[in-house]
Amino acid sequence: MKKNAFNIMVVFAVLSFMACLAPFAFAQDTSSDDADSQQKTVLQRQAKMRNMVKFQQNAKRLGAEALTEEQIEKLKEARTAFKTATQDLNMELQSRKLALQSELVKKEPNAKTAKAIQKEISSLTAELAMKRLEQILEMKEIAPYGGIGQGQSGNNKEGMPAARGRNT
Secondary structure, X not given: OHHHHHHXXXXXXXXXXXXXXXHHHHXXXXXXXXHHHHHHHHHHHHHHHHHHHHHHHHHHHOOOOOOOHHHHHHHHHHHHHHHHHHHHHHHHHHHHHXXXXXXXXXXXXXXXXXXXXXXHHHHHHHHHHHHHHXXXXXXXXHOOOOOOOOOOOOEOOOOOEOOOOOOO
C-alpha cells in the first residue's frame, strides 16, 4: 500500500511539474517573427545585389558595355513578358510533339496523322522563332549590344567570340 501511495505521489509530482512548464513550452516568441522577417528582407537584398554583381562581372568578362540599372530592369521585364506571351505556344508545341510520339509508338502508325501533326509542329516552331526574333530586336532597342561587346580582344571581325578549339 505504501508503494502504491509513493508511486501516485511521484506521478502527481511529475504531472504538476509538467503543468507548471507547459505555458513556457507552448508560448510563442513574437519578437523572433519580426527578426525573421527582417532577416529574410536582408537576405533578399543581398541575393539581389549578388545577382547584379554577377551580371556586371559576366558583362565585363564578355567585353560588354556597362548596362544601367534602368536597362537591366527593362531587359528583365521584356524577358518576363516574352515568357508569358509564348507560354501557351510552348505548351501547344510540347503537346503536339507528344502527340507525334504517341502516334509513332503505335504498332501501325497512321502516316497521314503523323504528317499532319508534323506540319503543326513545324508551324508552331516557325511562329515561336518569329516571336523569338521580335524579342531579340526589342531587347536590342533597350541595350544595343545586348550584353555582347564588339571589336574587343578575343573577338573576330564580326564581333563574335573567337573559337576556343585547338586550332586557335
